[in-house]
Amino acid sequence: MFPRVMWYLPGRHQTMFKNIRKLLLFVEKRVKLNEETLDPNNPRDYIDAFLIRMEKEKSDPQTEFTLRNLIYSTLQIFVAGSETMSNTLVYSLLIMIKYPDVCAKVHQEIDRIIGRDRIPKLQDRNEMPYTEAVICEIQRFIDLLPLGIPRRTTRDIEYRGYNIPKGTNVFPMLSSVLKDPSCFQHPSEFHPQHFLDENGELKKNDAFMPLGAGKRNCLGEALVQMELFLFFVTILQNFTLKSLVPVEELDITPDVSGLENLPKPYRIAFIPR
Numbered sequence: 200m201f202p203r204v205m206w207y208l209p210g211r212h213q214t215m216f217k218n219i220r221k222l223l224l225f226v227e228k229r230v231k232l233n234e235e236t237l238d239p240n241n242p243r244d245y246i247d248a249f250l251i252r253m254e255k256e257k258s259d260p261q262t263e264f265t266l267r268n269l270i271y272s273t274l275q276i277f278v279a280g281s282e283t284m285s286n287t288l289v290y291s292l293l294i295m296i297k298y299p300d301v302c303a304k305v306h307q308e309i310d311r312i313i314g315r316d317r318i319p320k321l322q323d324r325n326e327m328p329y330t331e332a333v334i335c336e337i338q339r340f341i342d343l344l345p346l347g348i349p350r351r352t353t354r355d356i357e358y359r360g361y362n363i364p365k366g367t368n369v370f371p372m373l374s375s376v377l378k379d380p381s382c383f384q385h386p387s388e389f390h391p392q393h394f395l396d397e398n399g400e401l402k403k404n405d406a407f408m409p410l411g412a413g414k415r416n417c418l419g420e421a422l423v424q425m426e427l428f429l430f431f432v433t434i435l436q437n438f439t440l441k442s443l444v445p446v447e448e449l450d451i452t453p454d455v456s457g458l459e460n461l462p463k464p465y466r467i468a469f470i471p472r
């Protein structure tokens with residue numbers, strides 16, 4: 200997907216490479232700091248845990264616990280976890296101003312279950328099926344990573360009658376499930392009822408996989424669902440959102456992009472409640 204030749208061609212992508220190098224330097228510094236202050240009996244974070252395992256396996260030539268893997272996997276967690284979350288939140292606010300009736304119902308549920316005098320907590324999720332359904336539908340509708348994350352087969356495999364040789368790039372196209380009309384009644388519309396049953400309770404759907412599926416699904420899955428709930432609900436608990444243009448003019452189709460479905464730039468007013 201990112202052929203090596205791009206490193207040598209001029210263009211705007213060079214800024215991206217420069218920024219990645221800066222991030223790598225930042226991670227390298229952080230790893231050094233951890234190394235200098237490491238207490239093997241008291242690991243503080245992912246980097247400490249990795250360093251301890253590196254030390255244990257240092258005589259194994261096959262080990263995956265190398266300094267290079269530590270730096271790249273730490274960077275991967277940063278990159279995978281920041282853009283995706285912020286873009287989902289930015290998109291969710293756009294959808295809320297496009298559908299003020301949905302936003303009003305979320306406001307009502309927040310006021311009923313949490314009120315205005317305390318901060319939201321994760322346990323509130325169990326009592327807020329409408330808000331949960333809206334958050335699921337936002338993730339399904341925006342389909343943030345339509346192609347999933349590119350993978351490569353490590354051996355020859357046969358899947359449903361297809362032979363896929365070792366070394367083949369595979370794009371698990373998440374859109375094909377998130378927008379599947381046999382799984383979602385109105386696949387191309389924003390429709391929170393996709394995740395609600397006739398009693399208004401949260402309804403699970405096996406085709407809901409914005410974070411991938413299987414052994415290598417999103418590492419941050421639990422964090423994503425926690426963060427989305429807490430950030431989204433805290434914003435709506437404190438603000439009424441208003442579009443600065445007539446709602447009909449708001450375009451919620453994604454901007455042109457390579458990997459992620461990004462929201463088009465928009466302006467929004469946050470009015471304290």
Ligand code: HEM
Nearest residue numbers: 279280283284287343348409410411412415416417418419
């Ligand atoms: C809304 C936010 C996010 C979305 C939509 C998202 C989506 C995804 C998807 C589709 C994959 C590929 C899964 C597969 O191939 O089956 C993935 C992988 C991954 N995600 Fe996320 N992600 C999000 C947030 C996060 C966060 C917060 C973190 C870390 C703190 C994270 C870390 C990772 C990592 C490390 C992988 C690679 C896992 C592996 O290869 O084993 N992601 N994510």
